[in-house]
Amino acid sequence: MSQNAVTGEPAPAVEKGDGGYADWVIVSIHCLREYLNQPYRRLLDILYEMPGISAKLGLSVDQLPDFTTVCTRKQDLKMRIWRVLLRLSVSLHELGDVQAIDATGFKRHQASRHYVLRVGYNFDDIKTTALVDCDTSVIIDIHCSMKQPHDTQVGRQVLTRNLAQLTTITADKSYDWDALRHELRDAGIRPVIKHREFYGLDKAHNARHDENVYHRRSVVEAIFFALKHRFGETLRARTWFGQFRELVLKAAVRNIEQAVKL
Incomplete structure:
Protein backbone atom coordinates (compact mmCIF):
# COMPACT_ATOMS: atom_id res chain seq x y z
CA MET A 1 0.00 0.00 0.00
CA SER A 2 2.88 2.38 0.77
CA GLN A 3 4.38 1.57 -2.61
CA ASN A 4 1.10 2.42 -4.33
CA ALA A 5 0.89 5.73 -2.48
CA VAL A 6 4.16 6.89 -4.05
CA THR A 7 4.17 8.21 -7.62
CA GLY A 8 5.75 6.02 -10.29
CA GLU A 9 7.44 2.64 -10.04
CA PRO A 10 8.49 1.70 -6.48
CA ALA A 11 12.17 2.43 -6.03
CA PRO A 12 14.57 -0.05 -4.39
CA ALA A 13 14.31 0.08 -0.60
CA VAL A 14 17.73 1.72 -0.28
CA GLU A 15 20.30 2.99 -2.73
CA LYS A 16 23.88 3.99 -2.03
CA GLY A 17 24.87 7.58 -2.58
CA ASP A 18 22.28 10.34 -3.00
CA GLY A 19 19.39 7.91 -3.53
CA GLY A 20 18.99 7.02 0.14
CA TYR A 21 15.85 5.31 1.41
CA ALA A 22 12.83 5.03 -0.88
CA ASP A 23 9.80 7.11 0.00
CA TRP A 24 7.62 4.01 0.42
CA VAL A 25 10.03 2.66 3.06
CA ILE A 26 9.74 5.87 5.07
CA VAL A 27 5.93 5.81 4.74
CA SER A 28 5.83 2.19 5.93
CA ILE A 29 8.01 2.95 8.95
CA HIS A 30 5.76 5.85 9.93
CA CYS A 31 2.70 3.60 9.64
CA LEU A 32 4.42 1.13 11.98
CA ARG A 33 5.26 3.96 14.35
CA GLU A 34 1.61 4.97 14.63
CA TYR A 35 0.47 1.35 14.90
CA LEU A 36 2.94 0.56 17.70
CA ASN A 37 2.56 4.05 19.23
CA GLN A 38 6.29 4.37 19.89
CA PRO A 39 8.77 7.27 19.63
CA TYR A 40 11.29 7.19 16.79
CA ARG A 41 14.23 5.85 18.82
CA ARG A 42 12.20 3.05 20.39
CA LEU A 43 10.62 2.10 17.07
CA LEU A 44 13.98 1.56 15.36
CA ASP A 45 15.16 -0.49 18.35
CA ILE A 46 12.07 -2.69 17.98
CA LEU A 47 12.62 -3.13 14.23
CA TYR A 48 16.22 -4.13 14.91
CA GLU A 49 14.88 -7.05 16.95
CA MET A 50 12.34 -7.97 14.25
CA PRO A 51 14.32 -9.01 11.15
CA GLY A 52 11.20 -10.48 9.55
CA ILE A 53 9.49 -7.08 9.51
CA SER A 54 12.66 -5.40 8.25
CA ALA A 55 12.82 -7.96 5.44
CA LYS A 56 9.28 -6.96 4.38
CA LEU A 57 10.71 -3.48 3.87
CA GLY A 58 13.51 -4.89 1.73
CA LEU A 59 16.08 -4.12 4.41
CA SER A 60 18.33 -6.06 6.70
CA VAL A 61 18.51 -4.90 10.31
CA ASP A 62 21.93 -3.37 9.55
CA GLN A 63 20.34 -1.25 6.83
CA LEU A 64 17.63 0.31 8.96
CA PRO A 65 17.68 4.12 8.82
CA ASP A 66 18.66 6.27 11.75
CA PHE A 67 15.73 7.69 13.69
CA THR A 68 16.73 11.24 12.68
CA THR A 69 16.44 10.24 9.01
CA VAL A 70 12.93 8.85 9.54
CA CYS A 71 11.86 12.02 11.35
CA THR A 72 13.31 14.41 8.77
CA ARG A 73 12.02 12.56 5.72
CA LYS A 74 8.44 12.69 7.01
CA GLN A 75 8.47 16.47 6.68
CA ASP A 76 9.97 16.23 3.18
CA LEU A 77 7.25 13.96 1.78
CA LYS A 78 4.42 15.84 0.09
CA MET A 79 0.97 15.88 1.67
CA ARG A 80 -0.40 14.22 -1.47
CA ILE A 81 1.33 10.94 -0.53
CA TRP A 82 -0.37 10.80 2.87
CA ARG A 83 -3.78 11.59 1.33
CA VAL A 84 -3.33 8.88 -1.30
CA LEU A 85 -2.47 6.47 1.51
CA LEU A 86 -5.72 7.42 3.26
CA ARG A 87 -7.72 6.83 0.07
CA LEU A 88 -6.06 3.44 -0.41
CA SER A 89 -6.98 2.47 3.16
CA VAL A 90 -10.61 3.41 2.41
CA SER A 91 -10.57 1.14 -0.67
CA LEU A 92 -10.07 -1.86 1.66
CA HIS A 93 -13.71 -1.48 2.74
CA GLU A 94 -17.08 -1.65 1.00
CA LEU A 95 -18.82 1.57 2.00
CA GLY A 96 -22.45 1.69 3.07
CA ASP A 97 -25.33 3.99 2.16
CA VAL A 98 -24.98 6.62 4.91
CA GLN A 99 -22.02 8.88 5.59
CA ALA A 100 -21.61 11.55 8.27
CA ILE A 101 -19.43 14.60 8.90
CA ASP A 102 -18.51 16.37 12.14
CA ALA A 103 -15.59 18.12 13.83
CA THR A 104 -13.56 17.89 17.03
CA GLY A 105 -10.31 19.26 18.45
CA PHE A 106 -6.97 17.53 19.03
CA LYS A 107 -4.51 18.98 21.50
CA ARG A 108 -1.02 19.85 20.35
CA HIS A 109 2.35 20.35 21.96
CA GLN A 110 2.94 24.01 22.69
CA ALA A 111 5.14 25.57 20.05
CA SER A 112 7.44 28.52 20.73
CA ARG A 113 5.86 31.96 21.03
CA HIS A 114 7.78 33.10 17.95
CA TYR A 115 6.36 30.23 15.84
CA VAL A 116 2.82 30.87 17.11
CA LEU A 117 3.01 34.51 16.01
CA ARG A 118 4.65 33.70 12.68
CA VAL A 119 2.05 31.17 11.50
CA GLY A 120 -0.95 32.90 13.09
CA TYR A 121 -2.27 30.30 15.54
CA ASN A 122 -5.54 31.51 17.06
CA PHE A 123 -6.99 28.24 18.38
CA ASP A 124 -5.57 26.10 21.19
CA ASP A 125 -6.47 22.82 19.46
CA ILE A 126 -6.23 21.53 15.91
CA LYS A 127 -9.76 21.70 14.52
CA THR A 128 -10.29 18.31 12.85
CA THR A 129 -13.20 17.56 10.55
CA ALA A 130 -13.82 13.93 9.56
CA LEU A 131 -16.03 12.40 6.90
CA VAL A 132 -16.88 8.81 7.87
CA ASP A 133 -18.94 5.89 6.64
CA CYS A 134 -21.59 4.97 9.19
CA ASP A 135 -21.74 1.25 8.29
CA THR A 136 -18.02 0.44 8.39
CA SER A 137 -16.75 3.28 10.66
CA VAL A 138 -14.14 4.07 8.02
CA ILE A 139 -12.64 7.56 7.92
CA ILE A 140 -13.10 8.60 4.28
CA ASP A 141 -11.45 12.01 4.54
CA ILE A 142 -10.07 14.34 7.15
CA HIS A 143 -9.49 18.10 7.22
CA CYS A 144 -7.36 19.98 9.71
CA SER A 145 -7.11 23.68 10.56
CA MET A 146 -5.11 25.65 13.09
CA LYS A 147 -7.79 28.37 12.99
CA GLN A 148 -11.58 28.19 13.29
CA PRO A 149 -13.17 28.24 9.81
CA HIS A 150 -16.94 27.87 9.76
CA ASP A 151 -18.18 24.28 9.52
CA THR A 152 -20.15 25.04 6.36
CA GLN A 153 -17.00 26.12 4.49
CA VAL A 154 -14.95 23.14 5.63
CA GLY A 155 -17.89 20.80 5.06
CA ARG A 156 -18.30 21.97 1.47
CA GLN A 157 -14.59 21.48 0.77
CA VAL A 158 -14.54 17.96 2.24
CA LEU A 159 -17.82 16.78 0.74
CA THR A 160 -17.32 18.10 -2.79
CA ARG A 161 -13.97 16.34 -3.18
CA ASN A 162 -15.57 13.03 -2.14
CA LEU A 163 -18.84 13.12 -4.07
CA ALA A 164 -18.19 9.75 -5.70
CA GLN A 165 -18.06 8.09 -2.26
CA LEU A 166 -21.31 9.56 -0.93
CA THR A 167 -24.92 8.34 -1.02
CA THR A 168 -26.65 9.97 1.96
CA ILE A 169 -24.85 12.52 4.12
CA THR A 170 -25.98 13.44 7.62
CA ALA A 171 -24.72 16.38 9.70
CA ASP A 186 -27.36 18.10 -7.93
CA ALA A 187 -24.72 15.36 -7.52
CA GLY A 188 -27.43 12.79 -6.65
CA ILE A 189 -26.65 12.77 -2.93
CA ARG A 190 -29.34 12.96 -0.25
CA PRO A 191 -28.49 15.58 2.43
CA VAL A 192 -29.90 14.95 5.91
CA ILE A 193 -28.69 18.18 7.50
CA LYS A 194 -30.77 19.87 10.20
CA HIS A 195 -31.88 23.49 9.69
CA ARG A 196 -31.29 26.12 12.32
CA GLU A 197 -34.79 27.02 13.42
CA PHE A 198 -35.33 30.72 12.78
CA TYR A 199 -38.74 30.38 11.14
CA GLY A 200 -41.64 27.97 11.12
CA LEU A 201 -40.52 26.67 7.72
CA ASP A 202 -37.21 25.56 9.25
CA LYS A 203 -39.07 23.49 11.83
CA ALA A 204 -41.15 21.96 9.06
CA HIS A 205 -38.01 20.99 7.14
CA ASN A 206 -36.54 19.34 10.25
CA ALA A 207 -39.76 17.42 10.92
CA ARG A 208 -39.47 15.80 7.49
CA HIS A 209 -36.02 14.32 8.21
CA ASP A 210 -35.64 10.61 8.89
CA GLU A 211 -34.53 10.68 12.54
CA ASN A 212 -32.96 7.23 12.34
CA VAL A 213 -30.68 8.38 9.53
CA TYR A 214 -29.96 11.74 11.15
CA HIS A 215 -28.87 10.26 14.47
CA ARG A 216 -26.38 7.98 12.73
CA ARG A 217 -24.06 11.00 12.74
CA SER A 218 -23.20 9.92 16.30
CA VAL A 219 -20.88 7.40 14.61
CA VAL A 220 -18.46 10.29 13.97
CA GLU A 221 -18.30 11.09 17.68
CA ALA A 222 -17.63 7.43 18.44
CA ILE A 223 -14.77 7.39 15.90
CA PHE A 224 -13.25 10.55 17.39
CA PHE A 225 -13.36 8.90 20.82
CA ALA A 226 -11.77 5.74 19.41
CA LEU A 227 -8.99 7.75 17.70
CA LYS A 228 -8.14 9.64 20.88
CA HIS A 229 -8.30 6.47 22.97
CA ARG A 230 -6.09 4.56 20.51
CA PHE A 231 -3.49 7.22 19.71
CA GLY A 232 -3.91 9.81 22.47
CA GLU A 233 -5.49 13.27 22.49
CA THR A 234 -2.22 15.17 21.97
CA LEU A 235 -0.35 15.28 18.67
CA ARG A 236 3.41 14.71 18.76
CA ALA A 237 4.34 17.01 15.88
CA ARG A 238 5.08 20.64 16.70
CA THR A 239 4.69 22.25 13.26
CA TRP A 240 1.26 22.75 11.71
CA PHE A 241 2.11 20.80 8.56
CA GLY A 242 3.53 17.97 10.68
CA GLN A 243 0.32 17.88 12.72
CA PHE A 244 -1.80 17.64 9.57
CA ARG A 245 0.29 14.73 8.30
CA GLU A 246 0.09 13.00 11.67
CA LEU A 247 -3.72 13.15 11.76
CA VAL A 248 -4.11 11.84 8.20
CA LEU A 249 -1.68 9.01 9.00
CA LYS A 250 -3.57 8.09 12.17
CA ALA A 251 -6.80 7.90 10.18
CA ALA A 252 -5.18 5.66 7.53
CA VAL A 253 -3.70 3.32 10.15
CA ARG A 254 -7.07 3.03 11.88
CA ASN A 255 -8.77 2.16 8.59
CA ILE A 256 -6.18 -0.56 7.95
CA GLU A 257 -6.66 -1.93 11.48
CA GLN A 258 -10.43 -2.10 10.91
CA ALA A 259 -9.91 -3.99 7.65
CA VAL A 260 -7.59 -6.52 9.32
CA LYS A 261 -10.15 -7.18 12.06
CA LEU A 262 -12.88 -8.10 9.55
Whole structure:
Protein backbone atom coordinates (compact mmCIF):
# COMPACT_ATOMS: atom_id res chain seq x y z
CA MET A 1 0.00 0.00 0.00
CA SER A 2 2.88 2.38 0.77
CA GLN A 3 4.38 1.57 -2.61
CA ASN A 4 1.10 2.42 -4.33
CA ALA A 5 0.89 5.73 -2.48
CA VAL A 6 4.16 6.89 -4.05
CA THR A 7 4.17 8.21 -7.62
CA GLY A 8 5.75 6.02 -10.29
CA GLU A 9 7.44 2.64 -10.04
CA PRO A 10 8.49 1.70 -6.48
CA ALA A 11 12.17 2.43 -6.03
CA PRO A 12 14.57 -0.05 -4.39
CA ALA A 13 14.31 0.08 -0.60
CA VAL A 14 17.73 1.72 -0.28
CA GLU A 15 20.30 2.99 -2.73
CA LYS A 16 23.88 3.99 -2.03
CA GLY A 17 24.87 7.58 -2.58
CA ASP A 18 22.28 10.34 -3.00
CA GLY A 19 19.39 7.91 -3.53
CA GLY A 20 18.99 7.02 0.14
CA TYR A 21 15.85 5.31 1.41
CA ALA A 22 12.83 5.03 -0.88
CA ASP A 23 9.80 7.11 0.00
CA TRP A 24 7.62 4.01 0.42
CA VAL A 25 10.03 2.66 3.06
CA ILE A 26 9.74 5.87 5.07
CA VAL A 27 5.93 5.81 4.74
CA SER A 28 5.83 2.19 5.93
CA ILE A 29 8.01 2.95 8.95
CA HIS A 30 5.76 5.85 9.93
CA CYS A 31 2.70 3.60 9.64
CA LEU A 32 4.42 1.13 11.98
CA ARG A 33 5.26 3.96 14.35
CA GLU A 34 1.61 4.97 14.63
CA TYR A 35 0.47 1.35 14.90
CA LEU A 36 2.94 0.56 17.70
CA ASN A 37 2.56 4.05 19.23
CA GLN A 38 6.29 4.37 19.89
CA PRO A 39 8.77 7.27 19.63
CA TYR A 40 11.29 7.19 16.79
CA ARG A 41 14.23 5.85 18.82
CA ARG A 42 12.20 3.05 20.39
CA LEU A 43 10.62 2.10 17.07
CA LEU A 44 13.98 1.56 15.36
CA ASP A 45 15.16 -0.49 18.35
CA ILE A 46 12.07 -2.69 17.98
CA LEU A 47 12.62 -3.13 14.23
CA TYR A 48 16.22 -4.13 14.91
CA GLU A 49 14.88 -7.05 16.95
CA MET A 50 12.34 -7.97 14.25
CA PRO A 51 14.32 -9.01 11.15
CA GLY A 52 11.20 -10.48 9.55
CA ILE A 53 9.49 -7.08 9.51
CA SER A 54 12.66 -5.40 8.25
CA ALA A 55 12.82 -7.96 5.44
CA LYS A 56 9.28 -6.96 4.38
CA LEU A 57 10.71 -3.48 3.87
CA GLY A 58 13.51 -4.89 1.73
CA LEU A 59 16.08 -4.12 4.41
CA SER A 60 18.33 -6.06 6.70
CA VAL A 61 18.51 -4.90 10.31
CA ASP A 62 21.93 -3.37 9.55
CA GLN A 63 20.34 -1.25 6.83
CA LEU A 64 17.63 0.31 8.96
CA PRO A 65 17.68 4.12 8.82
CA ASP A 66 18.66 6.27 11.75
CA PHE A 67 15.73 7.69 13.69
CA THR A 68 16.73 11.24 12.68
CA THR A 69 16.44 10.24 9.01
CA VAL A 70 12.93 8.85 9.54
CA CYS A 71 11.86 12.02 11.35
CA THR A 72 13.31 14.41 8.77
CA ARG A 73 12.02 12.56 5.72
CA LYS A 74 8.44 12.69 7.01
CA GLN A 75 8.47 16.47 6.68
CA ASP A 76 9.97 16.23 3.18
CA LEU A 77 7.25 13.96 1.78
CA LYS A 78 4.42 15.84 0.09
CA MET A 79 0.97 15.88 1.67
CA ARG A 80 -0.40 14.22 -1.47
CA ILE A 81 1.33 10.94 -0.53
CA TRP A 82 -0.37 10.80 2.87
CA ARG A 83 -3.78 11.59 1.33
CA VAL A 84 -3.33 8.88 -1.30
CA LEU A 85 -2.47 6.47 1.51
CA LEU A 86 -5.72 7.42 3.26
CA ARG A 87 -7.72 6.83 0.07
CA LEU A 88 -6.06 3.44 -0.41
CA SER A 89 -6.98 2.47 3.16
CA VAL A 90 -10.61 3.41 2.41
CA SER A 91 -10.57 1.14 -0.67
CA LEU A 92 -10.07 -1.86 1.66
CA HIS A 93 -13.71 -1.48 2.74
CA GLU A 94 -17.08 -1.65 1.00
CA LEU A 95 -18.82 1.57 2.00
CA GLY A 96 -22.45 1.69 3.07
CA ASP A 97 -25.33 3.99 2.16
CA VAL A 98 -24.98 6.62 4.91
CA GLN A 99 -22.02 8.88 5.59
CA ALA A 100 -21.61 11.55 8.27
CA ILE A 101 -19.43 14.60 8.90
CA ASP A 102 -18.51 16.37 12.14
CA ALA A 103 -15.59 18.12 13.83
CA THR A 104 -13.56 17.89 17.03
CA GLY A 105 -10.31 19.26 18.45
CA PHE A 106 -6.97 17.53 19.03
CA LYS A 107 -4.51 18.98 21.50
CA ARG A 108 -1.02 19.85 20.35
CA HIS A 109 2.35 20.35 21.96
CA GLN A 110 2.94 24.01 22.69
CA ALA A 111 5.14 25.57 20.05
CA SER A 112 7.44 28.52 20.73
CA ARG A 113 5.86 31.96 21.03
CA HIS A 114 7.78 33.10 17.95
CA TYR A 115 6.36 30.23 15.84
CA VAL A 116 2.82 30.87 17.11
CA LEU A 117 3.01 34.51 16.01
CA ARG A 118 4.65 33.70 12.68
CA VAL A 119 2.05 31.17 11.50
CA GLY A 120 -0.95 32.90 13.09
CA TYR A 121 -2.27 30.30 15.54
CA ASN A 122 -5.54 31.51 17.06
CA PHE A 123 -6.99 28.24 18.38
CA ASP A 124 -5.57 26.10 21.19
CA ASP A 125 -6.47 22.82 19.46
CA ILE A 126 -6.23 21.53 15.91
CA LYS A 127 -9.76 21.70 14.52
CA THR A 128 -10.29 18.31 12.85
CA THR A 129 -13.20 17.56 10.55
CA ALA A 130 -13.82 13.93 9.56
CA LEU A 131 -16.03 12.40 6.90
CA VAL A 132 -16.88 8.81 7.87
CA ASP A 133 -18.94 5.89 6.64
CA CYS A 134 -21.59 4.97 9.19
CA ASP A 135 -21.74 1.25 8.29
CA THR A 136 -18.02 0.44 8.39
CA SER A 137 -16.75 3.28 10.66
CA VAL A 138 -14.14 4.07 8.02
CA ILE A 139 -12.64 7.56 7.92
CA ILE A 140 -13.10 8.60 4.28
CA ASP A 141 -11.45 12.01 4.54
CA ILE A 142 -10.07 14.34 7.15
CA HIS A 143 -9.49 18.10 7.22
CA CYS A 144 -7.36 19.98 9.71
CA SER A 145 -7.11 23.68 10.56
CA MET A 146 -5.11 25.65 13.09
CA LYS A 147 -7.79 28.37 12.99
CA GLN A 148 -11.58 28.19 13.29
CA PRO A 149 -13.17 28.24 9.81
CA HIS A 150 -16.94 27.87 9.76
CA ASP A 151 -18.18 24.28 9.52
CA THR A 152 -20.15 25.04 6.36
CA GLN A 153 -17.00 26.12 4.49
CA VAL A 154 -14.95 23.14 5.63
CA GLY A 155 -17.89 20.80 5.06
CA ARG A 156 -18.30 21.97 1.47
CA GLN A 157 -14.59 21.48 0.77
CA VAL A 158 -14.54 17.96 2.24
CA LEU A 159 -17.82 16.78 0.74
CA THR A 160 -17.32 18.10 -2.79
CA ARG A 161 -13.97 16.34 -3.18
CA ASN A 162 -15.57 13.03 -2.14
CA LEU A 163 -18.84 13.12 -4.07
CA ALA A 164 -18.19 9.75 -5.70
CA GLN A 165 -18.06 8.09 -2.26
CA LEU A 166 -21.31 9.56 -0.93
CA THR A 167 -24.92 8.34 -1.02
CA THR A 168 -26.65 9.97 1.96
CA ILE A 169 -24.85 12.52 4.12
CA THR A 170 -25.98 13.44 7.62
CA ALA A 171 -24.72 16.38 9.70
CA ASP A 172 -25.86 18.66 12.51
CA LYS A 173 -27.05 22.27 12.33
CA SER A 174 -23.55 23.71 12.14
CA TYR A 175 -23.50 22.54 8.48
CA ASP A 176 -26.82 24.25 7.70
CA TRP A 177 -26.28 25.92 4.32
CA ASP A 178 -28.78 25.78 1.47
CA ALA A 179 -26.06 26.17 -1.19
CA LEU A 180 -24.37 23.03 0.15
CA ARG A 181 -27.67 21.10 0.12
CA HIS A 182 -28.36 22.12 -3.48
CA GLU A 183 -24.86 21.11 -4.57
CA LEU A 184 -25.25 17.70 -2.96
CA ARG A 185 -28.68 17.11 -4.50
CA ASP A 186 -27.36 18.10 -7.93
CA ALA A 187 -24.72 15.36 -7.52
CA GLY A 188 -27.43 12.79 -6.65
CA ILE A 189 -26.65 12.77 -2.93
CA ARG A 190 -29.34 12.96 -0.25
CA PRO A 191 -28.49 15.58 2.43
CA VAL A 192 -29.90 14.95 5.91
CA ILE A 193 -28.69 18.18 7.50
CA LYS A 194 -30.77 19.87 10.20
CA HIS A 195 -31.88 23.49 9.69
CA ARG A 196 -31.29 26.12 12.32
CA GLU A 197 -34.79 27.02 13.42
CA PHE A 198 -35.33 30.72 12.78
CA TYR A 199 -38.74 30.38 11.14
CA GLY A 200 -41.64 27.97 11.12
CA LEU A 201 -40.52 26.67 7.72
CA ASP A 202 -37.21 25.56 9.25
CA LYS A 203 -39.07 23.49 11.83
CA ALA A 204 -41.15 21.96 9.06
CA HIS A 205 -38.01 20.99 7.14
CA ASN A 206 -36.54 19.34 10.25
CA ALA A 207 -39.76 17.42 10.92
CA ARG A 208 -39.47 15.80 7.49
CA HIS A 209 -36.02 14.32 8.21
CA ASP A 210 -35.64 10.61 8.89
CA GLU A 211 -34.53 10.68 12.54
CA ASN A 212 -32.96 7.23 12.34
CA VAL A 213 -30.68 8.38 9.53
CA TYR A 214 -29.96 11.74 11.15
CA HIS A 215 -28.87 10.26 14.47
CA ARG A 216 -26.38 7.98 12.73
CA ARG A 217 -24.06 11.00 12.74
CA SER A 218 -23.20 9.92 16.30
CA VAL A 219 -20.88 7.40 14.61
CA VAL A 220 -18.46 10.29 13.97
CA GLU A 221 -18.30 11.09 17.68
CA ALA A 222 -17.63 7.43 18.44
CA ILE A 223 -14.77 7.39 15.90
CA PHE A 224 -13.25 10.55 17.39
CA PHE A 225 -13.36 8.90 20.82
CA ALA A 226 -11.77 5.74 19.41
CA LEU A 227 -8.99 7.75 17.70
CA LYS A 228 -8.14 9.64 20.88
CA HIS A 229 -8.30 6.47 22.97
CA ARG A 230 -6.09 4.56 20.51
CA PHE A 231 -3.49 7.22 19.71
CA GLY A 232 -3.91 9.81 22.47
CA GLU A 233 -5.49 13.27 22.49
CA THR A 234 -2.22 15.17 21.97
CA LEU A 235 -0.35 15.28 18.67
CA ARG A 236 3.41 14.71 18.76
CA ALA A 237 4.34 17.01 15.88
CA ARG A 238 5.08 20.64 16.70
CA THR A 239 4.69 22.25 13.26
CA TRP A 240 1.26 22.75 11.71
CA PHE A 241 2.11 20.80 8.56
CA GLY A 242 3.53 17.97 10.68
CA GLN A 243 0.32 17.88 12.72
CA PHE A 244 -1.80 17.64 9.57
CA ARG A 245 0.29 14.73 8.30
CA GLU A 246 0.09 13.00 11.67
CA LEU A 247 -3.72 13.15 11.76
CA VAL A 248 -4.11 11.84 8.20
CA LEU A 249 -1.68 9.01 9.00
CA LYS A 250 -3.57 8.09 12.17
CA ALA A 251 -6.80 7.90 10.18
CA ALA A 252 -5.18 5.66 7.53
CA VAL A 253 -3.70 3.32 10.15
CA ARG A 254 -7.07 3.03 11.88
CA ASN A 255 -8.77 2.16 8.59
CA ILE A 256 -6.18 -0.56 7.95
CA GLU A 257 -6.66 -1.93 11.48
CA GLN A 258 -10.43 -2.10 10.91
CA ALA A 259 -9.91 -3.99 7.65
CA VAL A 260 -7.59 -6.52 9.32
CA LYS A 261 -10.15 -7.18 12.06
CA LEU A 262 -12.88 -8.10 9.55
